[in-house]
Amino acid sequence: MLIVNIAQLVGLHGAEVHKVAAAAMKELPLLENAYLRIEGERIVDLGRMQDLPGTGGDEVVDATGCVVMPAFCDPHTHLVYAGSREKEYRDKVMGLSYEEIARRGGGILNSARRLHETSEEELYEQSLPRIEEILSFGTGAVEIKSGYGLSTEDELKMLRVIRRLRESTPLTIRATFLGAHAFPAEYRNDPDAYVDLIIQEMIPLVAGEGLADFIDVFCDRGFFTPEQTDRILMAGVKHGLRPKIHANELDYSGGVQVGVKYDALSVDHLEFTGDEEIALLKESDTMPTLLPGASFFLGLDDPPARKMIDAGLPVALATDFNPGSSPAGDMQLMMSLGMIRLRMLPEEAINAATLNAAYAMGVEEEMGSITPGKKANLIITRPVPGYEYLPYAYGSDHAGKVIINGKIIKDKC
Numbered sequence: 001m002l003i004v005n006i007a008q009l010v011g012l013h014g015a016e017v018h019k020v021a022a023a024a025m026k027e028l029p030l031l032e033n034a035y036l037r038i039e040g041e042r043i044v045d046l047g048r049m050q051d052l053p054g055t056g057g058d059e060v061v062d063a064t065g066c067v068v069m070p071a072f073c074d075p076h077t078h079l080v081y082a083g084s085r086e087k088e089y090r091d092k093v094m095g096l097s098y099e100e101i102a103r104r105g106g107g108i109l110n111s112a113r114r115l116h117e118t119s120e121e122e123l124y125e126q127s128l129p130r131i132e133e134i135l136s137f138g139t140g141a142v143e144i145k146s147g148y149g150l151s152t153e154d155e156l157k158m159l160r161v162i163r164r165l166r167e168s169t170p171l172t173i174r175a176t177f178l179g180a181h182a183f184p185a186e187y188r189n190d191p192d193a194y195v196d197l198i199i200q201e202m203i204p205l206v207a208g209e210g211l212a213d214f215i216d217v218f219c220d221r222g223f224f225t226p227e228q229t230d231r232i233l234m235a236g237v238k239h240g241l242r243p244k245i246h247a248n249e250l251d252y253s254g255g256v257q258v259g260v261k262y263d264a265l266s267v268d269h270l271e272f273t274g275d276e277e278i279a280l281l282k283e284s285d286t287m288p289t290l291l292p293g294a295s296f297f298l299g300l301d302d303p304p305a306r307k308m309i310d311a312g313l314p315v316a317l318a319t320d321f322n323p324g325s326s327p328a329g330d331m332q333l334m335m336s337l338g339m340i341r342l343r344m345l346p347e348e349a350i351n352a353a354t355l356n357a358a359y360a361m362g363v364e365e366e367m368g369s370i371t372p373g374k375k376a377n378l379i380i381t382r383p384v385p386g387y388e389y390l391p392y393a394y395g396s397d398h399a400g401k402v403i404i405n406g407k408i409i410k411d412k413c
């Protein structure tokens, strides 16, 4: 396939660039009036139109007036869930906090109850349209967590659904075991017994069946303590699961410290991030991943993205797609929230949603930039004035064509 007359071909990072931090986040390498050649499922060549070699035999796609950019990676979602929780959102509007709703048996435990009552087949059927929706918004790779099971049987059920989605859709999917998402009601008086169950029973089974790539813990006020998180991550690492954790959404939880200690691939949320957390992250390979949909939807203070980038950190963006704190899987919207609420520049928002997001889920060698040799996962936008228009004009679907593994899977322009 040959894409011609591309107004702006953006995200042309070299293969050696695995993530961008600090001032480099403002750099979005691009070519104007460009072509891009795809063979099979890979990008093989790109350049300026005036240098285009012969086009014989190619399927030619005209991208006059369009931006071509890398497909998004979404490195933090909970998109396998049963039912939805819009009734709780009414309670929130009436003044209850996220934690108060959780204490009343709402929140994660409500989703766990529904998931328990839902068959594996039905859970797959409910999750598949969410995958189709995010593909059409231009997401080419997604991380999906368990964590609405909270029993061995139901956590395995969730992870098997994730595996089936991986086998049956063109998306690149990474799975994360999040047994430590909340304490089931029956463990309320003995939370450490649930930590023992995770360590002694769940992790060996999950790792034994090869059902997860990563391990996660919701390390925050009212949820798992840093000490409990430490034990769980140590067990996960022993079983070959790299940490990727929830930290500092509700308070300075100590989550960043324990995440960095175990060389987490990412620490996510980070609404509460101070100088100490920034200094630790700067010395690490851990990607700070921000979820502006969650702070927007819950009405929380946003993470200090501007301060983090200016202090020298990289950041990635993700949707957190879940029924409780961010029922949205649209990475285009996250880029806009990145600009509107986190004060990120358009170049930073695009880099955070593509290359740095790929890094945050361990797929940066294959995805996240327009680079010969990488997978041909890309978005051809509808005609737009330029890439800066994409995060600016929020609420519109700018993805005209979406190409995944070299195949056009959406064609709406």
Ligand code: NIG
Residues within 6 Å of the ligand: 078, 107, 108, 111, 218, 246, 249, 294, 320, 322, 323, 324, 325, 326
């Ligand atoms: O990332 N913070 C913890 N977990 C999810 C919310 C899960 C839920 O409310 O169902 C999150 O925001």
Ligand code: FE
Residues within 6 Å of the ligand: 076, 077, 078, 246, 320, 322
């Ligand atoms: Fe989350």
